[in-house]
Amino acid sequence: MHYLDEGEGRAVLMVHGNPTWSFFYRRLVAAMSGGRRCVVPDHLGCGLSDKPQDYPYRLSDHIGNLEHLVDHLNLDRFDLIVHDWGGPIGLAVAEKMADRVGRLVIFNTAAFRSQQMPPSIRIARFPVLGSVLIRGCNAFSRGAVRSAVCRPLRAEVAAGFLYPYRNWNDRVAVNGFIKDIPLSPRHPSYDTLLRIEERLPVLAGIPTLIAWGMQDFVFTKHFLEAWAHHIPNAQVHRFESAGHYLLEDAGDEILPLVKDFLDKDQN
Secondary structure (H helix, E strand, C coil): CCEEEECCCCEEEEECCCCCCHHHHHHHHHHHCCCCEEEEECCCCCCCCCCCCCCCCCHHHHHHHHHHHHHHCCCCCEEEEECCCHHHHHHHHHHHCHHHEEEEEECCCCCCCCCCCCHHHHHHCCCCHHHHHHHHCCHHHHHHHHHCCCCCCCHHHHHHHHCCCCCCHHHHHHHHHHHCCCCCCCCCCHHHHHHHHHCHHHHCCCCEEEEEECCCCCCCHHHHHHHHHHCCCCEEEEECCCCCCHHHHHHHHHHHHHHHHHCCCCC
16 A cells, blocks of 8 residues: 655645546645645556456455554644545544644545445446446546646656556546445445444544535535535535536645644644
8 A cells, every 4th residue: 555654744644536546645745745745646457556457456455554643653633634535434543543633624525325326437436338438548647637627737647547447447436436336225335334324423523624616517416515514613615616526726825824724722
């Protein structure tokens, strides 16, 4: 399991989603590592981590991996930033270690059940066809560098997002994450997500900032409204011209906002 560990000071753990990797947080790391210890893992199967072909890639597996990393690095006190699949993965760990978490930042994600899913992701879940599209054609990762932003990415940035996913084997976890979205109680990860949702009140006392790209076609304003129910005291900032990769569209506004929020009570 590959991870960045940059800087000194109180740790801030940044957890990415699908189909990104630690590259998603590169600007935050550059902005914060002068005074903070930035720990940014690549989930197994993603980024520069190993990509075993026979691994289950279930939500519970990713949670266990992250929990092990936190203990391995002796992160006795840390802040947490989550995005996309990093939401349920990172927040599950935060629920287990709530006494260690100082502050929480939530970007476009969900850690609760929902039936909302765009047609493109539903198609990507079709047996056989989904694997051909995702692993054979790299349609999901290539589509994301275009549709997850409101402003076109520079060619070198798009190449950075795509770098770890260059062939069929590299895309095993990208495909695994798509298939692991639990819509039905029959799904193997449904109970895991349900437990995370039921334990969200554990996080209610942790100072929380929510930054949301309002043009996200996956995590729409419906999910933001749901967060108001689960963490009602969160500080919410909406970015009307930002998509799912909100750090690309609105990074100049979000970076100082997050840095100031996390620096309020360093100790």
